[in-house]
Amino acid sequence: MKRSLVILIHLLFVASLQAQPMMSQRLDASIIVMDLKAAQVKLNSLIETHQALILNSSTSGAYSNARQLTLLLSTNQAGFDAFRKELPALGTVRRFDLNTRDNQKEKESIEMELGFYKSQREVYTTEMTKLDPSARNKNYETMWEKARELDQRIFELEKRLLNRKQETSAWEVSLSIEEEHGEPLESADWDFVNMPGLETMVIAVENPKKGVSDAVYAGGGLRYMFTRGKSYLNLQVLKAMNTSSGDSTTARDMFVYGWGSDFYARYFGRGQNQFFNLYSGFVIGGTFMTSETINRHVMHVNPHIGIEIFKNQYMVLDTRVGYFLPLTEKQNQDFRGLTHNLSFNFVF
Structure with a gap:
């Protein structure tokens, strides 16, 4: 009875993971501000409030003389929605692009493409068995080269598919804040x-x-x-x-x-x-x-x-x-x- 209960819980957990929406969203924003230091203080407050993770950060020089700040942030969906709403208040928006990717559909597309290349590889394998490799047959050499190309393509697709299977959902914010120069x-x-x-x-x-x-x-x-x-x-x-x-x-x-x-x-x-x-x-x-x-x-x-x-x-x-x-x-x-x-x- 106890073992059956454990199996049931495991199956429900797997089913819940599969039911989760595998969506990735990325916001690319560029904002012009009058005072970079003041904008950075507000931005740090946003990052702390929404517990965003800084993946990459760079400035155009020393902090005291910085004219541009570039950040790549990772957050959850609630934090992502908050950044979309609050970032325009920092200054004048020059670019504000939102990109959404459905990881599940991309995974299915990779699986379909992978199945096609594998079927093509099987056809080449079958045809190559009918030829004598020791006879220096030109057709055999051509088919062997095609088979190697298919193997390489299959390897790349399997690697991409593995990465997609490990992904569930992700929310990233790529932000560039530039101080108004004044000229x-x-x-x-x-x-x-x-x-x-x-x-x-x-x-x-x-x-x-x-x-x-x-x-x-x-x-x-x-x-x-x-x-x-x-x-x-x-x-x-x-x-x-x-x-x-x-x-x-x-x-x-x-x-x-x-x-x-x-x-x-x-x-x-x-x-x-x-x-x-x-x-x-x-x-x-x-x-x-x-x-x-x-x-x-x-x-x-x-x-x-x-x-x-x-x-x-x-x-x-x-x-x-x-x-x-x-x-x-x-x-x-x-x-x-x-x-x-x-x-x-x-x-x-």
Whole structure:
């Protein structure tokens, strides 16, 4: 009776192991933080709370000067779910990939493949027995080489199958935490895109001079954005709004061209929000100013601050306010002033 009870308990234990879901999950995450030391304190608290095991750990230098921390953690399912929920709170998520593997299905797939190769090996063995190996038969040598290849493949599959049979479930977290460097260019995303678009522009001249400059120039043109960072080329045609038709000396038309680059704010989403991303930047280029009697060209710079009203992977709608600064003394006095732009770009 006692022996039967032991056998029954053993069978129930084996059955419970077979009934367990043989699932493996791995989270690959990359997070940008403002302070690596503070983030590491929070991360250590998470590791201790959920009793995660550190399989691998490395930093980019000495702890006091570390700029990047890389960890590989092993935990249980509850801890894995907690890391998925709490890690995004450390900073700005750059990558957050979840991979799930069904070990049971993979084991069954290996067993099916192994059975096929074993049946092929039996066919070669049967055929080789019909040939005389001492007769230096070319067919025998070819079949012998094929049989050796099958043996090697069978060995590799049996080794993989043994590893899968020893696995039940596993949960791993591969984490990279990088400290924000702070240099403006490093905050930009330099992935190239093809996004043409339209742009309006208004210049409110600060000190218009009679016979030289108008109080307001307005118009529009094209803006071609070629990186998501974002960098772009623009070309606008502006008209004087208040100049009379009989005025032959005041600049009536302005042809403005330039190259611009914008940088997202570190503390307001780094450009990853769908609505209201704050940014600052500049445009540097040239301006052709024409009237009935004068045709001149000046270089200019236009620093600005703006907001992306709406953005997704297909389009960007943004507005910005800046200050138009011609780089020659005379035109700087007569044409400098506030600018306003409204732009719309789309993937082409």
